[in-house]
Amino acid sequence: MNTTCDIAIVGGGAAGLTAAIVAAQTAHTAGKSLRVVVLEASDRVGRSILKTGNGRCNFSNQHIAEGPALVDYRNADFVRAALSALNATFPEPDFNDPVLAFFEDLGLEWRQEEDGRRYPLSNKASTVLDVLRAEAARLGVEEVCEARVAAVEAPTEAGKPFTLRLADGQFWRAGAVIVAAGGAAVERIDFAGPLSSPIMNPVQPTLGPLAVAEADQAFTRELDNIRVRCCVSLFREESPGGNTLALVRAETGELLFRPYGVSGICVFNLSRLAQPGDTVQINFLQMGDFDHSRIYIDSRFAGLAEHLGQAPTYEQFMRGLVLPRVADVLLKRAGLNAQDVANAEELFQMLCLCGFEVAGIGPADVCQVQRGGFAPEQLSAATMQVLELSGLFVVGEALDVDGPCGGYNLHWAWASGMLAGHAAALSRLGTE
Ligand SMILES: Cc1cc2nc3c(=O)[nH]c(=O)nc-3n(C[C@H](O)[C@H](O)[C@H](O)COP(=O)(O)OP(=O)(O)OC[C@H]3O[C@@H](n4cnc5c(N)ncnc54)[C@H](O)[C@@H]3O)c2cc1C
Numbered sequence: 542m543n544t545t546c547d548i549a550i551v552g553g554g555a556a557g558l559t560a561a562i563v564a565a566q567t568a569h570t571a572g573k574s575l576r577v578v579v580l581e582a583s584d585r586v587g588r589s590i591l592k593t594g595n596g597r598c599n600f601s602n603q604h605i606a607e608g609p610a611l612v613d614y615r616n617a618d619f620v621r622a623a624l625s626a627l628n629a630t631f632p633e634p635d636f637n638d639p640v641l642a643f644f645e646d647l648g649l650e651w652r653q654e655e656d657g658r659r660y661p662l663s664n665k666a667s668t669v670l671d672v673l674r675a676e677a678a679r680l681g682v683e684e685v686c687e688a689r690v691a692a693v694e695a696p697t698e699a700g701k702p703f704t705l706r707l708a709d710g711q712f713w714r715a716g717a718v719i720v721a722a723g724g725a726a727v728e729r730i731d732f733a734g735p736l737s738s739p740i741m742n743p744v745q746p747t748l749g750p751l752a753v754a755e756a757d758q759a760f761t762r763e764l765d766n767i768r769v770r771c772c773v774s775l776f777r778e779e780s781p782g783g784n785t786l787a788l789v790r791a792e793t794g795e796l797l798f799r800p801y802g803v804s805g806i807c808v809f810n811l812s813r814l815a816q817p818g819d820t821v822q823i824n825f826l827q828m829g830d831f832d833h834s835r836i837y838i839d840s841r842f843a844g845l846a847e848h849l850g851q852a853p854t855y856e857q858f859m860r861g862l863v864l865p866r867v868a869d870v871l872l873k874r875a876g877l878n879a880q881d882v883a884n885a886e887e888l889f890q891m892l893c894l895c896g897f898e899v900a901g902i903g904p905a906d907v908c909q910v911q912r913g914g915f916a917p918e919q920l921s922a923a924t925m926q927v928l929e930l931s932g933l934f935v936v937g938e939a940l941d942v943d944g945p946c947g948g949y950n951l952h953w954a955w956a957s958g959m960l961a962g963h964a965a966a967l968s969r970l971g972t973e
Pocket residue numbers: 551552553554555556557580581582583586587588589590592593594595598599600601688689690691721722723724726727730908909910936937938939947948949950951952954
């Protein structure tokens with residue numbers, strides 16, 4: 542096989558496939574042709590896409606294009622600059638969202654759910670991969686699977702190609718390289734030549750469950766696999782050793798108890814901000830506001846007392862409000878007897894201030910994102926090209942960019958892939 546190409550993409554995931562398609566589309570629009578090759582470590586491209594959104598692929602979010610939500614991205618200024626460059630590069634008067642226009646052009650029908658989350662109309666992640674692969678094939682993009690890139694060697698002379706060394710000893714030469722290997726893998730690629738030591742921020746899992754301190758696990762273990770809708774807040778000591786807690790962030794949604802701690806999308810979002818020693822606090826009344834919680838408890842207490850003709854017991858107060866198992870475990874943790882007459886302050890403590898100490902992130906294999914990788918300050922936000930090394934581009938999770946649940950991470954992968962694919966093609970066509 543001829544192993545020389547114009548553009549080599551390292552990794553055929555969300556960002557890599559998009560970069561390959563846009564590079565080929567850019568050449569096609571210019572009436573030219575470029576050899577674009579995707580080098581993929583696994584036996585097929587797009588496996589990572591199939592796993593997303595519980596197999597449904599939450600591929601984007603309405604609120605990203607609106608702007609304010611961008612603050613939730615890590616390295617938000619870089620993301621804001623990149624998405625604004627994307628709008629300038631691919632102007633879309635009808636949508637104001639080039640990513641959506643890209644997928645519509647590929648024939649993807651989609652629908653929007655709560656919080657602006659966007660899914661394919663088919664509700665299947667495979668539909669997203671199907672339209673990507675069909676477009677890549679139409680444009681002659683080549684997929685080379687079971688090709689794990691071990692090293693990227695930059696040319697030592699201008700005009701010479703990059704060398705990509707594969708783990709099995711083979712090598713490829715390419716005029717431009719787009720690194721789209723995802724978060725965990727990028728650390729393991731050797732970069733040689735002029736960019737021998739790129740700034741790599743340490744890679745660590747995030748957007749996942751939270752493990753709680755061992756003493757608190759006695760409680761979460763007893764509730765293992767129970768799901769509750771609640772408001773969950775993250776608090777941090779204002780100053781080390783102090784006793785004033787400051788709210789970091791609150792989320793409302795479904796929480797899942799696990800033996801090691803707590804999980805669920807609302808917890809995943811807090812995990813991006815959490816540090817060991819923080820407090821994660823559950824309000825089972827689903828209220829973020831303590832004054833309203835107290836008013837609710839007093840009024841429910843009064844209503845039940847009137848109905849029963851006497852003050853309710855803890856069991857009577859909790860029945861119909863939380864699951865019996867949750868009530869049992871909360872009472873046990875507080876050292877209270879279900880048959881005792883309920884006390885409003887104790888109820889408030891149990892139901893609204895149920896706190897645990899954060900020990901750290903939960904099991905890595907449940908986390909959705911790897912934080913870290915290429916530090917964005919080494920790149921142009923408009924093209925994703927490494928500033929000091931013409932012809933090398935980095936996209937998607939290989940960069941130290943991550944966002945909350947809701948389509949933010951895939952949106953970043955497509956958007957950065959589009960910018961790099963376009964810029965890499967222009968550089969090879971000599972029309973930058
Ligand atoms: C379970 C789960 C569910 C998720 N759900 C969502 C969701 O619904 N919405 C959302 O926005 N985000 C979701 N995410 C996050 C999202 O999947 C990622 O942020 C996104 O896939 C990153 O795209 P990427 O192309 O940068 O990396 P990846 O999709 O990880 O692709 C990297 C590719 O590179 C290949 N590769 C790795 N190393 C090499 C190498 N050395 N040589 C060649 N190839 C290599 C890999 O095999 C892979 O195919 C989810 C993540 C997980 C784990």
